[in-house]
Amino acid sequence: MTQTAPPSFAPASAIPSSWLYESFRIANEREREHPGQIKLHVGEPAFGPPDSVAKEFADAVIDGRARYIDVQGLPELRERLTGKLDTVNRVDTEPARLFVTPGSCQGLSALMRSLVHAGAEILMPEIHWPVHLQQALLAGFRPVFYQLDEHFAPDPESIRRVAGPATRVLLLNTPSNPTGAVADLPLQQALYEIADQHGWQIISDEAYEDFAFSGPHHSIAALERARPAAQRLVNSVFTFSKGPAMTGYRLGYVAVSRPETAAAMRSVQESCIIAPNAPVQYAGLAALDASGALAGNHDFVRGNRDTALAPLVEEGLLPALPGGGWYAMADVSSTGLTGEEFAAELMDRHDVVVVPGSGFSARPEFAPDGTLLPLVPGGAASGLVRIAFCVDREQLTTGVERLVELVREKRQG
Numbered sequence: 001m002t003q004t005a006p007p008s009f010a011p012a013s014a015i016p017s018s019w020l021y022e023s024f025r026i027a028n029e030r031e032r033e034h035p036g037q038i039k040l041h042v043g044e045p046a047f048g049p050p051d052s053v054a055k056e057f058a059d060a061v062i063d064g065r066a067r068y069i070d071v072q073g074l075p076e077l078r079e080r081l082t083g084k085l086d087t088v089n090r091v092d093t094e095p096a097r098l099f100v101t102p103g104s105c106q107g108l109s110a111l112m113r114s115l116v117h118a119g120a121e122i123l124m125p126e127i128h129w130p131v132h133l134q135q136a137l138l139a140g141f142r143p144v145f146y147q148l149d150e151h152f153a154p155d156p157e158s159i160r161r162v163a164g165p166a167t168r169v170l171l172l173n174t175p176s177n178p179t180g181a182v183a184d185l186p187l188q189q190a191l192y193e194i195a196d197q198h199g200w201q202i203i204s205d206e207a208y209e210d211f212a213f214s215g216p217h218h219s220i221a222a223l224e225r226a227r228p229a230a231q232r233l234v235n236s237v238f239t240f241s242k243g244p245a246m247t248g249y250r251l252g253y254v255a256v257s258r259p260e261t262a263a264a265m266r267s268v269q270e271s272c273i274i275a276p277n278a279p280v281q282y283a284g285l286a287a288l289d290a291s292g293a294l295a296g297n298h299d300f301v302r303g304n305r306d307t308a309l310a311p312l313v314e315e316g317l318l319p320a321l322p323g324g325g326w327y328a329m330a331d332v333s334s335t336g337l338t339g340e341e342f343a344a345e346l347m348d349r350h351d352v353v354v355v356p357g358s359g360f361s362a363r364p365e366f367a368p369d370g371t372l373l374p375l376v377p378g379g380a381a382s383g384l385v386r387i388a389f390c391v392d393r394e395q396l397t398t399g400v401e402r403l404v405e406l407v408r409e410k411r412q413g
């Protein structure tokens, strides 16, 4: 009897670390010999959390408020977040369907694992945050990509076209990393209607909710406030890393759509984390008390966008200023270089670090037996580079000036 040999490697080994991680590594190594590089590759903001956050974190540790807690998080934090979701986001939830997570990244991973079925497809934007792709593949989803319009917003017609009988989940990220595109209310209504017609779940990553510039931020779950929880579609994911800038604290939260998803997520979280870090959640409560700082952070990033990114639009490298978020994707294809070549030259000759676009549009391929083939960067964003604009304004302005100079030099050939 012939036996089929088991695959020689686990799916995780076919997923390389992302371009983000690679560019952090390369820039960090280079920093030793070239100190003072302008770092536009990493979304680490120029501002930090309110002082009360560090104090409350330290106090919680010193007071011994650091024991195992409920797998879903501190009841008082979940109560507060339920209130915040209701008043700020117009999202109706309850503490029983709310999960506090170690960063929203872990929340997204756990959520995908809670929603996946054998053979299920997830619809993702063709230019996406590579971590979403890693999460989907590791959960066992088959990613299928929908197209974006000229401003990088999801194209509903493309979503209808690429969906199939195995589609289970639609991923929406607004404001978007890496493009800065914002899905406005009419677009969200169109996307919700398609998902509802097909019975899909929606994952709404709202990490940049406090940084919508082209109009107010809308949470797509607000559209289903009146619907019974058992029939809801939207799973909403938020973080303390962006608005209150608690990047290294690792604190996020997920409001899941249905009681059955909450049950699945409890099992996933128990197996992954037992419970989220307790002191960090007291720090999170302090951040909610200091939410006045959010407006200043919003204005700072918006000011960066309006002043420092304008030359990219004038030079024809951006179709318009990004509608939100912390990132813009500049099109450098007119230089004749790929995004990878351009980013390498910008770093080597001008000490400015950006991330090549090809890592944001890679498309996984599968062998006939379904095995994931090693993931290779490429695709729709290959002629683009990503610029983080949440950083120090002077650094950003100089970095963008040098980028534009390099573009001009290359165009003149």
Ligand SMILES: Cc1ncc(COP(=O)(O)O)c(C=O)c1O
Binding pocket: 043, 102, 103, 104, 105, 106, 129, 173, 176, 177, 205, 207, 238, 239, 240, 241, 247, 250, 251, 252
């Ligand atoms: C779109 C998006 N979602 C989620 C995250 C995860 O943030 P954290 O794990 O720090 O909450 C990030 C971080 O860059 C992001 O850009």
